[in-house]
Ligand SMILES: Nc1ncnc2c1ncn2[C@@H]1O[C@H](COP(=O)(O)OP(=O)(O)OP(=O)(O)O)[C@@H](O)[C@H]1O
């Protein structure tokens with residue numbers, strides 16, 4: 030039923046809101062896909078990655094450079110997918126030997142390397158100045174048209190959401206939770222720990238890459254500052270704010286990373302966003318470690334239990 | 345209700361044979377030269393004083409401690425070098441001395457994790473909810489509900505395990521193990537921390553389950569009465585070596601075992 | 614072109630950088646060994662102290678030594694507050710120390726950018742304008758000071774951690790907080806003290822680096838990444854391996870940059886880490902494990 034509501038709202042939205050808001054919603058959808066990716070990796074599997082923005086960037090630069098190299102439209106998703114799988118697996122290799130902090134450091138270093146690559150291939154990528162992205166056109170479709178971009182993002186985010194909800198009902202989803210919570214218990218029931226972590230890395234890389242690819246076409250401009258360490262930390266803020274391991278939480282987080290900067294820009298203080306972001310992460314971790322959605326669920330459960338007890342007492 | 349069978353239960357009964365097992369930590373031998381045969385479907389009690397090497401022996405069997413010498417065989421397949429996760433797929437499953445659960449999840453989801461050992465569809469079927477995935481989803485939930493029912497934890501199945509009392513957490517761990525029938529079940533002091541009522545309940549539950557779908561079982565236990573009641577065989581360890589085997593009554597009354605347990609007191613008495 | 618004078622120059626430069634890495638790393642080791650936590654906001658903490666001291670010097674005309682002292686004080690305060698207000702109050706959930714200090718990293722960096730502007734500035738000279746050796750080889754007072762500091766901190770730190778009762782308390786507090794508490798060690802106080810003291814080291818390191826570069830709010834991030842990597846390679850629960858790695862990484866990187874250009878630093882470090890991860894035996898990389906019972 031949730032999906033039905035989602036589809037109806039998505040279909041009606043363009044008739045209700047103006048182009049600017051449609052563009053904002055499009056961005057929320059794009060960021061939701063990427064945040065769902067980090068949620069699979071960090072929220073569900075417990076692997077702290079500081080390279081998520083780099084995977085987002087890989088997708089974005091596939092879009093940006095495709096025009097330069099004349100990659101046909103239909104090949105691009107395959108390219109994004111292939112790169113995400115390969116690079117995701119490569120970055121996951123250290124997990125064979127590392128976890129926790131050391132893993133975070135290696136992924137951080139990978140993120141640095143990605144930004145370095147973009148900066149030093151400046152004749153292709155425009156370096157730190159960034160580059161404009163030619164719109165994606167296919168028949169009547171033109172990604173620079175707000176409605177077309179919206180449709181693309183809506184379909185992709187619906188797919189990603191359905192997939193992540195489904196993941197929660199599968200063996201792979203259970204493996205991820207088990208690996209996050211206790212590697213010993215996981216091994217004792219026969220869960221292949223390394224394979225689970227690598228699968229999580231790859232899945233999160235695919236989601237981030239797909240989101241980045243759409244992002245580049247919709248926004249029409251890419252620069253490495255979107256994909257650096259601070260970008261990755263922002264995704265982490267989104268996951269933690271929304272609530273680790275929860276699909277709805279990832280959407281809330283995406284809403285936050287898109288809307289709050291818009292609000293700050295509109296009141297003339299765009300620089301406030303990262304300050305607030307950092308503070309939000311600290312405050313959320315300290316006060317509601319389950320995130321918004323997790324805490325609401327908890328509240329709902331408590332209220333439900335109280336009502337149930339009253340009901341029984343009264344009847 | 346579906347009774348979920350592990351893939352590997354196709355052949356063999358669960359005969360576990362240890363030949364001259366040795367485990368040591370930094371040069372200190374924790375288990376030395378242990379040779380034992382655990383017959384199929386028999387419940388064996390493993391007793392011995394603190395530090396005797398009981399947990400270490402269990403770790404060696406389940407793959408959580410690497411053995412330096414000797415071999416471990418289950419129904420003619422050698423397990424000695426296999427990692428723990430793979431041994432679980434052969435049907436060798438263990439509980440932990442300190443219960444280990446997915447703390448953030450509900451009891452029911454914890455039990456579902458145990459379905460890892462049942463056959464599952466491939467990742468595409470899983471992610472795209474193909475018929476095979478829908479079948480196994482129904483089967484797993486049915487099996488989890490059934491085992492929760494049998495162990496008497498259905499009423500708390502939807503509560504997060506972090507909120508449950510210790511005795512119930514033990515049962516959740518047990519349910520995670522039993523949701524797919526094991527071939528060899530290893531339990532490390534399952535009754536520790538339970539009161540008399542809890543102990544009786546646990547043994548009865550285990551025995552009832554074992555009577556319906558038998559498997560080889562090794563239980564480490566300090567409670568002598570519990571061992572007498574539940575086990576039909578007994579092995580006593582002291583300082584890493586086997587000092588007695590056989591009928592529980594016989595082993596527990598063995599003078600050497602008593603000496604190992606009570607130390608010098610025997611001499612003073 | 615390659616010459617022995619160049620080789621000596623590059624090596625000395627790497628040595629000075631490595632010394633500063635070691636100074637910064639000591640603070641990280643101290644915090645890790647006492648509280649098993651990592652402060653990802655460590656670099657920006659030092660950066661803020663550095664910027665504060667410069668503001669006091671250039672805007673309010675305070676004497677250099679006084680401005681530097683206050684800058685160190687600011688860093689110590691931020692580090693201590695991080696423990697007092699955040700780390701202490703975290704829910705007992707694994708890995709949240711990393712998450713909140715990442716949040717603090719974002720917060721402090723953005724704050725510095727807002728207050729001090731985004732453009733690069735120069736900092737106090739701190740002896741960089743005092744030539745010590747020059748003919749073919751250029752060494753300035755700052756380099757000498759860096760090496761002296763680095764060696765003093767590395768050796769002095771070793772003695773404090775290993776040969777004093779303070780060191781014993783620190784290790785006891787890390788190994789088993791409840792046992793340490795029961796023998797009368799004030800574990801919480803000790804932790805906060807360690808965090809505070811770590812501020813001194815990162816402030817000194819940050820100021821020394823600021824004197825050599827033109828700095829913006831981000832300048833400490835790559836530096837601290839290098840230091841973290843040294844800690845990771847050596848293992849933060851040991852002492853000499855990470856300390857020597859700090860020198861090793863700096864030397865390696867200055868040679869890489871000399872041979873492959875300024876841009877060679879990042880990929881060279883990446884390659885080094887990959888090779889080390891592949892080559893080092895697993896048991897040396899092992900972190901704490903869940904107890905196997
Ligand atoms: N991981 C380890 N590292 C080093 N020594 C260990 C390790 N595990 C166990 N030992 C040692 O091996 C010996 C046997 O320990 P084990 O835990 O197997 O005893 P146990 O019989 O289970 O005792 P208990 O009844 O207290 O649980 C002990 O001396 C113990 O100190």
Ligand SMILES: [Mg+2]
Nearest residue numbers: 398399441906
């Ligand atoms: Mg034991």
